[in-house]
Amino acid sequence: MKHFLSTNDIAAGEFEHLLEKALAYKAERHVTNELAGRSIALVFLNPSLRTRASMQVAVFELGGNPVLIEPGSTSWSIEYSDNVVMDGNRTEHIAEFVRVLSRYVSAIGVRTFAGLKDWELERTDPVLQAFVKYSSVPVINLESAMHHPCQAMADMMTIRERFGEARKKVLLTWAWHPKALPMAVPNSFALAASQMGHELTIAHPNGYDLDSELVAQVCDSAASSGGSVRTITDPVAGFEDADVVYAKSWAPPSFYGKESAVHDGQLRDTWIVNSEKMARTANGIFMHCLPVRRNVIVTDEVLDSTNSFVIDEAENRLHVQKAILATLVR
Amino acid sequence: MKHFLSTNDIAAGEFEHLLEKALAYKAERHVTNELAGRSIALVFLNPSLRTRASMQVAVFELGGNPVLIEPGSTSWSIEYSDNVVMDGNRTEHIAEFVRVLSRYVSAIGVRTFAGLKDWELERTDPVLQAFVKYSSVPVINLESAMHHPCQAMADMMTIRERFGEARKKVLLTWAWHPKALPMAVPNSFALAASQMGHELTIAHPNGYDLDSELVAQVCDSAASSGGSVRTITDPVAGFEDADVVYAKSWAPPSFYGKESAVHDGQLRDTWIVNSEKMARTANGIFMHCLPVRRNVIVTDEVLDSTNSFVIDEAENRLHVQKAILATLVR
Amino acid sequence: MKHFLSTNDIAAGEFEHLLEKALAYKAERHVTNELAGRSIALVFLNPSLRTRASMQVAVFELGGNPVLIEPGSTSWSIEYSDNVVMDGNRTEHIAEFVRVLSRYVSAIGVRTFAGLKDWELERTDPVLQAFVKYSSVPVINLESAMHHPCQAMADMMTIRERFGEARKKVLLTWAWHPKALPMAVPNSFALAASQMGHELTIAHPNGYDLDSELVAQVCDSAASSGGSVRTITDPVAGFEDADVVYAKSWAPPSFYGKESAVHDGQLRDTWIVNSEKMARTANGIFMHCLPVRRNVIVTDEVLDSTNSFVIDEAENRLHVQKAILATLVR
Numbered sequence: 001m002k003h004f005l006s007t008n009d010i011a012a013g014e015f016e017h018l019l020e021k022a023l024a025y026k027a028e029r030h031v032t033n034e035l036a037g038r039s040i041a042l043v044f045l046n047p048s049l050r051t052r053a054s055m056q057v058a059v060f061e062l063g064g065n066p067v068l069i070e071p072g073s074t075s076w077s078i079e080y081s082d083n084v085v086m087d088g089n090r091t092e093h094i095a096e097f098v099r100v101l102s103r104y105v106s107a108i109g110v111r112t113f114a115g116l117k118d119w120e121l122e123r124t125d126p127v128l129q130a131f132v133k134y135s136s137v138p139v140i141n142l143e144s145a146m147h148h149p150c151q152a153m154a155d156m157m158t159i160r161e162r163f164g165e166a167r168k169k170v171l172l173t174w175a176w177h178p179k180a181l182p183m184a185v186p187n188s189f190a191l192a193a194s195q196m197g198h199e200l201t202i203a204h205p206n207g208y209d210l211d212s213e214l215v216a217q218v219c220d221s222a223a224s225s226g227g228s229v230r231t232i233t234d235p236v237a238g239f240e241d242a243d244v245v246y247a248k249s250w251a252p253p254s255f256y257g258k259e260s261a262v263h264d265g266q267l268r269d270t271w272i273v274n275s276e277k278m279a280r281t282a283n284g285i286f287m288h289c290l291p292v293r294r295n296v297i298v299t300d301e302v303l304d305s306t307n308s309f310v311i312d313e314a315e316n317r318l319h320v321q322k323a324i325l326a327t328l329v330r
Numbered sequence: 331m332k333h334f335l336s337t338n339d340i341a342a343g344e345f346e347h348l349l350e351k352a353l354a355y356k357a358e359r360h361v362t363n364e365l366a367g368r369s370i371a372l373v374f375l376n377p378s379l380r381t382r383a384s385m386q387v388a389v390f391e392l393g394g395n396p397v398l399i400e401p402g403s404t405s406w407s408i409e410y411s412d413n414v415v416m417d418g419n420r421t422e423h424i425a426e427f428v429r430v431l432s433r434y435v436s437a438i439g440v441r442t443f444a445g446l447k448d449w450e451l452e453r454t455d456p457v458l459q460a461f462v463k464y465s466s467v468p469v470i471n472l473e474s475a476m477h478h479p480c481q482a483m484a485d486m487m488t489i490r491e492r493f494g495e496a497r498k499k500v501l502l503t504w505a506w507h508p509k510a511l512p513m514a515v516p517n518s519f520a521l522a523a524s525q526m527g528h529e530l531t532i533a534h535p536n537g538y539d540l541d542s543e544l545v546a547q548v549c550d551s552a553a554s555s556g557g558s559v560r561t562i563t564d565p566v567a568g569f570e571d572a573d574v575v576y577a578k579s580w581a582p583p584s585f586y587g588k589e590s591a592v593h594d595g596q597l598r599d600t601w602i603v604n605s606e607k608m609a610r611t612a613n614g615i616f617m618h619c620l621p622v623r624r625n626v627i628v629t630d631e632v633l634d635s636t637n638s639f640v641i642d643e644a645e646n647r648l649h650v651q652k653a654i655l656a657t658l659v660r
Numbered sequence: 661m662k663h664f665l666s667t668n669d670i671a672a673g674e675f676e677h678l679l680e681k682a683l684a685y686k687a688e689r690h691v692t693n694e695l696a697g698r699s700i701a702l703v704f705l706n707p708s709l710r711t712r713a714s715m716q717v718a719v720f721e722l723g724g725n726p727v728l729i730e731p732g733s734t735s736w737s738i739e740y741s742d743n744v745v746m747d748g749n750r751t752e753h754i755a756e757f758v759r760v761l762s763r764y765v766s767a768i769g770v771r772t773f774a775g776l777k778d779w780e781l782e783r784t785d786p787v788l789q790a791f792v793k794y795s796s797v798p799v800i801n802l803e804s805a806m807h808h809p810c811q812a813m814a815d816m817m818t819i820r821e822r823f824g825e826a827r828k829k830v831l832l833t834w835a836w837h838p839k840a841l842p843m844a845v846p847n848s849f850a851l852a853a854s855q856m857g858h859e860l861t862i863a864h865p866n867g868y869d870l871d872s873e874l875v876a877q878v879c880d881s882a883a884s885s886g887g888s889v890r891t892i893t894d895p896v897a898g899f900e901d902a903d904v905v906y907a908k909s910w911a912p913p914s915f916y917g918k919e920s921a922v923h924d925g926q927l928r929d930t931w932i933v934n935s936e937k938m939a940r941t942a943n944g945i946f947m948h949c950l951p952v953r954r955n956v957i958v959t960d961e962v963l964d965s966t967n968s969f970v971i972d973e974a975e976n977r978l979h980v981q982k983a984i985l986a987t988l989v990r
Contacts, residue, residue, distance in 0.1 A: 047406055092709065105717065290426050292422075296416050310426065361697040380760060383760075387725065626747050
């Protein structure tokens with residue numbers, strides 16, 4: 001594993017190894033020297049709380065030095081196109097940006113959200129791939145248009161902590177949100193859950209299908225791992241006997257390029273996760289990547305219940321990222 | 331002391347102990363290991379120079395790792411209301427924000443200015459109290475609507491350095507400012523000065539009374555410590571034989587909720603601290619929390635005189651904060 | 661050397677010593693303890709990638725703690741005028757800003773671009789000089805209106821690495837840019853190249869002369885070091901047999917105070933560095949301080965050629981800054 005771009009980059013055995021390493025870091029939290037003397041660039045093209053804070057702590061706890069870079073704000077705006085005549089507003093080409101950083105640091109983490117403008121382009125993760133193209137050090141995906149693998153690793157660790165290595169019934173359920181949001185989190189969760197061999201149900205309204213190529217990957221993974229995948233459009237059926245309920249809003253490909261596209265308001269009450277739905281589960285746990293809109297995605301009652309594992313899930317970001325950093329940076 | 335929210339949280343003996351600890355840090359400035367391996371979140375909802383810089387240095391000099399978070403800028407905007415349907419612009423609820431941070435760090439410092447909109451609400455420090463409510467680690471007040479206890483500790487240390495443990499004549503005097511400003515600094519200074527047993531005079535124009543409950547606390551503290559408190563509206567009388575002149579502008583409760591409220595321009599020349607007034611003191615020292623508007627709050631002549639202790643006062647922020655951090659974080 | 665404001669501050673022997681120290685840091689990159697326990701303030705009044713990242717890494721690799729400060733954003737806006745009545749928008753006077761920082765940190769780096777408003781004022785570097793005036797710790801110029809000495813040191817190191825100590829034919833050539841840019845980089849490059857004894861050609865269009873006093877300094881330096889300086893207005897002649905081609909756009913003094921001043925569009929194609937021009941050199945290397953506008957300042961073909969040394973040049977910022985920091989901070 002040279003870069004960490006999606007959990008697809010990880011072989012099955014390595015996935016287990018990373019989870020165990022993360023659990024060990026959690027069991028005994030102290031400063032190590034795995035990144036001693038190393039600086040790690042953390043490039044944020046979008047806001048962040050968990051990623052920003054947990055990556056800084058992770059690098060520090062491994063003995064290293066986090067270097068935060070915010071292009072377009074504290075740093076120059078970036079041009080990504082090749083062969084371009086740079087006489088506009090973009091100040092620095094990604095080729096120089098990444099090559100220079102590669103000289104200063106031992107790894108580069110980058111967060112870049114989907115712009116929701118051109119699905120065919122964004123699904124190829126052009127920004128993340130440009131970092132990979134020009135970097136001579138490992139690149140860590142801190143959320144791209146298509147993937148959020150650190151989150152997915154933390155999610156799998158959280159399920160593992162609660163349920164052990166058993167195969168569980170896992171529901172990934174769409175939820176309404178006032179804004180159109182990227183697909184990275186559901187994509188990576190679905191992929192990782194199938195890699196772990198879970199019995200995955202993906203529930204969303206008609207027209208909200210995830211990327212077909214991604215879904216094919218998820219199915220392939222499930223086939224390899226002994227898991228299963230089904231997609232339903234019923235907002236309630238997936239809760240039956242579920243062990244894990246993972247809620248997330250996303251915008252489908254049809255929203256890309258349409259600034260005015262909004263979710264049908266009627267979907268809000270239909271898809272919110274509430275106690276009635278949770279009562280159908282097998283004492284299932286509630287998960288969400290955060291930040292979460294209370295009483296929009298999920299009711300206070302569910303989020304504040306003892307079955308809500310969102311804070312553990314966020315904490316586990318720290319531990320899996322330490323495992324990823326310690327494995328990638330040599 | 332679980333949290334450090336105001337100097338009211340500190341017992342009399344502990345106040346002395348913290349000052350001595352701070353003086354010891356100042357006498358021998360080197361890196362210790364009291365925060366070794368610990369990360370400390372520093373949450374800034376408002377701009378800052380001294381607090382931001384001195385807290386970063388303090389955490390580093392104790393062996394720790396400062397993690398800066400700016401909600402609404404580099405991090406998500408925060409919703410504080412309970413039972414709210416989060417379908418507006420606020421992205422993350424304070425409940426998740428603080429609970430998640432508590433997992434990453436060993437203490438949370440937070441700076442949040444008064445909004446000057448609703449005095450009855452803001453005087454209860456709702457933002458700071460929300461941090462306390464949800465945090466499982468110590469919360470340090472880096473200035474709230476009602477208090478700025480790190481500043482007040484540094485102020486008391488500065489007076490102690492200059493005058494020893496003696497009870498001194500201390501004037502807290504209002505000053506004109508082009509903008510309406512919060513009351514946190516005068517509140518905390520008055521409270522700490524009375525806790526230390528000083529002979530405190532609070533001088534301000536008619537209608538600029540500090541919060542009545544706060545003043546009652548100040549009087550109680552003075553009674554316990556053997557100090558005294560008097561309030562006057564004469565802009566000159568308080569300087570007579572004063573050992574300490576502490577200037578600060580603030581807006582009274584009547585300004586809250588009135589965006590157009592400004593201080594009467596005639597108060598400016600009447601209340602500015604100048605050499606004529608300082609000449610009435612007992613070779614008194616001039617203090618201010620900074621940043622200070624030159625030739626508005628105080629003349630250049632006074633601020634640049636050898637009796638001006640504003641830079642020592644700012645330096646002492648570092649030392650008292652080290653003492654507070656080392657005491658709070660176990 | 662108390663402060664590091666321009667390479668003029670460095671004696672000839674010291675220049676050599678700093679380059680050798682930088683080369684040694686590059687040869688063996690690991691954490692030292694030369695800044696152990698020390699915090700270094702990095703004050704950014706303008707955006708930055710290389711300076712911001714490389715200074716943070718430099719301070720860390722010397723065992724210290726970088727403290728980033730952004731006046732007007734995360735910190736207060738600064739007033740620079742003396743004797744001013746501060747009743748406007750500026751919140752803190754530079755006198756307090758710098759004096760306070762001096763108490764917290766062991767050195768202050770400051771980046772402040774030319775405002776391009778008043779050449780006679782800006783050529784005296786008033787902002788940088790105000791830092792010097794009030795600082796009790798070393799000040800490091802991270803680019804001012806007139807100089808960028810860390811860049812010039814990195815440039816000289818890059819030439820040294822490629823060519824050894826030999827005197828080389830060096831071309832500093834102007835280039836077109838969509839915006840008016842400061843003169844700091846060409847000023848410092850010309851000065852350092854002449855200090856190193858190179859055979860310097862400065863090429864620019866009519867009316868784009870560098871500051872006459874600066875040019876006189878450059879000529880003096882060349883006389884002392886055995887180098888030479890000539891200025892030409894031919895966009896091609898300087899490339900003949902050149903060992904080094906250093907491109908940079910700048911605005912001449914006549915642009916200062918004229919917001920609408922733009923470079924004549926016809927200069928763009930005339931002055932761009934392309935393969936035809938590079939073919940005239942003695943297998944010369946291409947240099948630029950970055951960020952660089954591709955296909956405006958220089959063609960992709962030249963920038964991506966093996967003769968392009970811009971990434972080494974950027975990397976060397978790190979190593980020279982470590983040498984400067986370790987020398988300045990005692």
